[in-house]
Amino acid sequence: MARRIVAHKGYSGVGINEVLATAGVPKGSFYHYFASKDAFGEALLRDYFDEYLADMDRIVTQPGRPAVERLMAYWQQWRETQSFDECEGKCLAVKLGAEVADLSEAMRLALKEGTDAIVERLGRTLADGVEDGSITVDGDPGEMAQALYDMWLGASVMAKIHRSLAPLDTAAAMTRHLLHL
Template sequence: MPATTRSTDTRRSILDAAQRIMAHKGYSAVGLTEVLAEAGVPKGSFYHFFASKDAFGEALLKSYFADYLADMDRVLTRAEPAAERLMAYWEQWRRTQSVDECQGRCLAVKLGAEVADLSEAMRLVLKTGTDAIVGRIERMIAAGVEDGSLSVDNDARTTAQALYDMWLGASVMAKIHRSLAPLDVTMTVTRQLLHL
């Protein structure tokens, strides 16, 4: 295996291990030693891949959003009416937020408030990533209005932002209450806002 491939694989192993651990513990509570041990990487290797923990956090969030958006695109580009694709996305969100082992599917929920005050670079990655999510929701709402599978009272962008904000908040409340009820209420309100 070429050295560049090994290097890329090692970097990815570190990021994957960090994502699994930080999805449960948060950013500040996780030390680099724990991440490297989970990834099976020698401690001295970290700074070969990342200049600092802050640069590591930025890379972690970029990797998370790249994977999340690719997964989101797979759901939203299926050959179904736009409303069905959009509701499949919300169903997937509910499933990934409702299990104890969310396997990193919830880093925006878990780390959002925590790292936004710790690092401007990480805050900007969160902003860019969440803006990309809202943009995809907006396009799906506009497609649904166009194909007649849904309707909205506001413009697509305002509705998309409101829905994303609502789902993000419901995910936090589901964690606080250890209950799916906030997600179920949000699903009902989502259907109402989209006139489904």
């Protein structure tokens, strides 16, 4: 619930009272669990990444599928859940990355750890694809994973700005090009 509100309004645009009222939680209970709004934001991000990475693992570690299929299924899932149209809390890294990185060191570190874990999984999937012959990478799979993630993150921001899926479609086309698919 809080994730959906923050994804819609941004971190700075949401007050703790709004979250508490929506959740039906008394203010005292909030401060029992969180020392501050930033501590709440950090916990929100860590919970988001735990869920996101579990979903990602279900996609990129499917047995019996070539790595290229698993990787492209991940990007398709991204297109469907990280786009501009009511991401419903599924796009917090896109929504909050630039907003909170300068506001809270704890939240910046939660974002860094979460996005590093995503890139690590992408790198592992790319390396699997090189090994099974379904993907060709010019250079290091880890560096390619970082470049692809950066491109998709930027495309997600542009999709929000333009209110169009075209930037994500361009990212998908460039992904196929970079992986020689």
